[in-house]
Amino acid sequence: MNVIEIKNLTKSYGKSRGIVDVSFNVEEGEIFGFIGPNGAGKSTTIRTLLSLIYPTSGSATIFGKDCIKYAPEIAKEVGYLPSEVFYYDKMKIIDLLKYSASFYKKDCSKRINELAEIMDLDLNKRIDDLSFGTKKKVGIVQGLLHEPKLIILDEPTSGLDPLMQQKFFDLLLEENEKGATILLSSHILSEVQRLCNRVAIIKDGKIIRMEKISDLTEHNYKKFKLELKQDMNKDYFQIVGINNLEIESKKVSFLFKGNINFMMKRLAYIEITNILIEEPSLEEIFLHYYEKEV
Numbered sequence: 001m002n003v004i005e006i007k008n009l010t011k012s013y014g015k016s017r018g019i020v021d022v023s024f025n026v027e028e029g030e031i032f033g034f035i036g037p038n039g040a041g042k043s044t045t046i047r048t049l050l051s052l053i054y055p056t057s058g059s060a061t062i063f064g065k066d067c068i069k070y071a072p073e074i075a076k077e078v079g080y081l082p083s084e085v086f087y088y089d090k091m092k093i094i095d096l097l098k099y100s101a102s103f104y105k106k107d108c109s110k111r112i113n114e115l116a117e118i119m120d121l122d123l124n125k126r127i128d129d130l131s132f133g134t135k136k137k138v139g140i141v142q143g144l145l146h147e148p149k150l151i152i153l154d155e156p157t158s159g160l161d162p163l164m165q166q167k168f169f170d171l172l173l174e175e176n177e178k179g180a181t182i183l184l185s186s187h188i189l190s191e192v193q194r195l196c197n198r199v200a201i202i203k204d205g206k207i208i209r210m211e212k213i214s215d216l217t218e219h220n221y222k223k224f225k226l227e228l229k230q231d232m233n234k235d236y237f238q239i240v241g242i243n244n245l246e247i248e249s250k251k252v253s254f255l256f257k258g259n260i261n262f263m264m265k266r267l268a269y270i271e272i273t274n275i276l277i278e279e280p281s282l283e284e285i286f287l288h289y290y291e292k293e294v
């Protein structure tokens with residue numbers, strides 16, 4: 001079952017492009033990554049999905065219900081962490097969280113305390129005393145306190161130190177194991193790689209790729225690093241399937257997608273003093289998509 005279905009969503013801000021013809025689905029129980037650089041259209045897609053802004057055309061459903069028509073009903077089952085959190089400064093954290101919890105028809109106080117403990121948050125502090133990172137933690141607790149079935153996170157880790165990021169990821173994995181579906185936007189590829197099952201890559205407002213993380217990182221690509229006995233002309237490496245070719249003196253590196261036997265036979269003809277074949281990072285694959293394919 002698809003928890004999220006986005007069909008041909010377009011949002012223009014006057015004459016400027018927000019997103020163009022964005023379509024993808026997120027299945028129940030998935031951790032789905034939505035990646036692209038700043039300004040690509042991640043927040044616009046998420047805000048449209050949550051009916052915080054309205055699409056120019058296209059439609060979306062959450063739990064099979066139209067996002068605009070059933071927005072208040074859907075909101076009860078969704079936890080949302082915006083990319084930037086803004087609060088009334090004079091409140092105490094606990095009062096803010098109790099106020100948030102009052103929108104849901106259940107007692108969230110136990111979960112608030114558990115989450116505060118995990119995120120190392122002092123609930124009695126006032127909002128105006130908090131750093132950016134601590135405000136982010138408040139946002140995380142606020143997004144998860146009602147144990148939502150769908151968690152939507154827009155660039156969630158900015159401002160969190162590495163230890164906190166890890167705790168937060170563990171928390172998300174726990175929520176996912178309990179049954180929550182997660183949509184996570186990011187421009188930090190390593191976090192998407194660590195957490196997500198599938199990923200959509202967005203560039204200039206358009207989805208350019210949709211892949212399983214395992215396909216992206218394991219099956220399709222290998223990174224070759226060679227040290228050669230003599231200088232080689234780059235023409236030798238003009239082979240279908242080779243990308244990101246870099247040649248510096250006798251050192252050659254490239255990404256290869258294709259039949260590995262073919263590549264090994266080809267390399268057998270040249271004098272190699274050292275060879276390393278490894279899994280490329282998502283970052284390298286991602287750069288390849290950005291530079292070469294669109």
Ligand SMILES: Nc1ncnc2c1ncn2[C@@H]1O[C@H](COP(=O)(O)OP(=O)(O)OP(=O)(O)O)[C@@H](O)[C@H]1O
Pocket residue numbers: 013016017018019036037038039040041042043044045083155
């Ligand atoms: N309120 C707005 N008015 C006009 N243009 C906007 C508005 N919000 C976003 N845009 C434009 O829409 C495009 C997509 O922006 P969006 O914020 O969705 O990207 P993003 O991928 O979330 O990037 P970031 O990580 O920087 O937030 C950008 O070109 C941006 O300038």
